[in-house]
Amino acid sequence: AMMLSLRSTPFGERKRQRLVVGRDITKLYHLNMIRRDFVANASHELRTPLTVISGFLESLEDAPSTPVTHRRPLTLMRNQTDRMCSIIEDLLTLSRLEMNDRPEEQESVDIPDEIHLIVQEAQALSGGRHAISAAVDEDLLLLGSQPELRSAFSNLVFNAVKHTPAGARIDIRWHNDDTGPRFTVEDDGPGIPPEHLPRLTERFYRVDRARSRESGGTGLGLAIVKHVLNRHEARLSISSELGRGAIFSCTFLEHRALVRREIDISATG
Ligand code: ADP
Numbered sequence: 001a002m003m004l005s006l007r008s009t010p011f012g013e014r015k016r017q018r019l020v021v022g023r024d025i026t027k028l029y030h031l032n033m034i035r036r037d038f039v040a041n042a043s044h045e046l047r048t049p050l051t052v053i054s055g056f057l058e059s060l061e062d063a064p065s066t067p068v069t070h071r072r073p074l075t076l077m078r079n080q081t082d083r084m085c086s087i088i089e090d091l092l093t094l095s096r097l098e099m100n101d102r103p104e105e106q107e108s109v110d111i112p113d114e115i116h117l118i119v120q121e122a123q124a125l126s127g128g129r130h131a132i133s134a135a136v137d138e139d140l141l142l143l144g145s146q147p148e149l150r151s152a153f154s155n156l157v158f159n160a161v162k163h164t165p166a167g168a169r170i171d172i173r174w175h176n177d178d179t180g181p182r183f184t185v186e187d188d189g190p191g192i193p194p195e196h197l198p199r200l201t202e203r204f205y206r207v208d209r210a211r212s213r214e215s216g217g218t219g220l221g222l223a224i225v226k227h228v229l230n231r232h233e234a235r236l237s238i239s240s241e242l243g244r245g246a247i248f249s250c251t252f253l254e255h256r257a258l259v260r261r262e263i264d265i266s267a268t269g
Helices: 026-062 068-099 111-126 146-162 194-199 209-214 221-231 260-268
Strands: 004-010 018-024 107-109 131-136 140-144 169-176 181-187 235-240 246-251 257-259
Touching: 026 068, 068 221, 107 146, 111 131, 111 140, 111 146, 111 169, 140 146, 140 169, 146 169, 146 181, 146 221, 146 246, 194 235, 221 235, 257 260
Parallel strands: 131 169
Antiparallel strands: 004 018, 107 140, 140 257, 169 181, 181 246, 235 246
């Protein structure tokens, strides 16, 4: 079957007339499928050898017979191997997200609960060097996939910790806006130059390669966030000014909102 991408634009003097342009994207679709399967298979094949290498490096590091001069190189090697493992895990997550358009499990997700856990983890990651606060509507739950939403929201919060200096403020909000449920992470860190904003959710795209690598990221976090949100019919908006922090917002459609009280009543009655 042929796949068509259709675009319709107003045409001519009268607004009623439209020009419809069709493009055969069958080839593009197949190429994309080949790329997707290749990345998934390559990541899967690399995972086991890397895990084995990391394990042996760790036992060498700890062995009493290891010369002292070897310990530091061994630690460095294991850190790099662990970094590769994280990248592979994120690539596998992305491949899984690309396999189908919708989350397999649709459940009522206790977002307030997830946020409280994420804040605890963020505080551990920050080592108490950031002022993290959360304003959460405790009654607002969301219809979706729990593991996917957790990974999207935690990526945004951990990014705020990783990409801002000590002393930065991080404000997390979860509430029902006029447009629908919204999750927001705002920080007062260095921000992002505007020319980078449109490309930020691309795989491995980073504003400052060296610094981001140092922060321990894989460069895949925002790509994962975008995929998860697409699958939940949600929208990611990023606004930032250089030197004035960044705001990442996820806006969901109204029909995904669930209210805790209603659920409690139906559960008991
Ligand atoms: P990484 O693993 O590098 O964090 P991401 O895909 O999560 O990869 O983010 C892409 C890039 O966006 C980061 O490398 C960083 O340059 C930038 N970025 C993300 N969040 C923030 C933030 N809160 N403040 C400043 N820059 C950010």
